[in-house]
Amino acid sequence: MAVEPEEPRGFFARLKAGLSRSTAKLTQSITGVFTKRKLDDEALEELEETLISADLGVAASQRIVAGFRRTRFGREATDEEIKSALAEEIAAILTPVAQPLEITPAHAPHVVLVVGVNGTGKTTTIAKLSEQYRAQGLKVWMVAGDTFRAAAVEQLQVWGERTGAHVVAPAKHGADAAGLAFDALRDARAAGADVLLVDTAGRLHNKTALMDELRKVVRVLKRHGEAVPHSTLLVLDATTGQNAVSQVRVFKEMVEVTGLVVTKLDGSAKGGVVVALAQEFGLPVHAVGVGEKAADLRPFEARDFARSLVGLD
Helix, strand or coil: CCCCCCCHHHHHHHHHHHCHHHHHHHHHHHHHHCCCEECCHHHHHHHHHHHHHCCCCHHHHHHHHHHHHHHHCCCEECHHHHHHHHHHHHHHHHHHHECCCCCCCCCCCEEEEEECCCCCCHHHHHHHHHHHHHHCCCCEEEECCCCCCHHHHHHHHHHHHHHCCEEECCCCCCCCHHHHHHHHHHHHHHCCCCEEEECCCCCHHHHHHHHHHHHHHHHHHHHHCCCCCCEEEEEEEHHHCCHHHHHHHHHHHHCCCCEEEEECHHHCCCCCHHHHHHHHHCCCEEEEECCCCHHHEEECCHHHHHHHHCCCC
């Protein structure tokens, strides 16, 4: 999904730094629980509580503790041994969902519908994807489908100018998003575009209206073919913690979410929520964001994330 990155360890270092608050929250508790101590029932109960408090969620925490009980129960362990084993258990949960977003040339354009609550970094994510795809030599079009939010339209237009991507903007404030997306796909196909990134509204204060709007966008796009949109990405803000889990449930009611992008890990003490999302929904986590630059949005790597989360190199 990304261009050839800068040196990979550079991103790993930023990921680790971004997760430092989550790591501190988790490892301080582990160090307090395990100092050359046997993994008995009491210790494992404390470990489960620690994991839940670090936003890994009840189901994932129970799964991890069950793995410890099965393989390490009754054995003495240091906090470092626990961290290493914990990274392995977390990676086992994350590995099945660590799947890059594949752009299919045969679709021409591959339509990516991007949904999420306003403020999660949705529009910025679209801009970063656009920059990355353009750097790969792909012809990218973007649709400013959040037609009621002028800032979102202007943001995409600025990024379009920077990256050379074509931006389809509404003719007037509050224009019909479904019609805009339909026309954009028709024109993008005629222009030989490779990717069409469609921004959408994310005003959850009126869930029914948002649901109707998103469903209409999907319904109208499908007039171009039942497979459209080819991907539907839900962008989540890691700083919201367990609220991200609720957002997945809400948006899955509205549209067929095919994958997740988790942003703002650089400022979050709640990075463990990625584990909760993987355990609960099993949806592909295509990318994570740890900064403002396009190179700071990168394909999700399960092992790197797990080791960073528990403070290992």
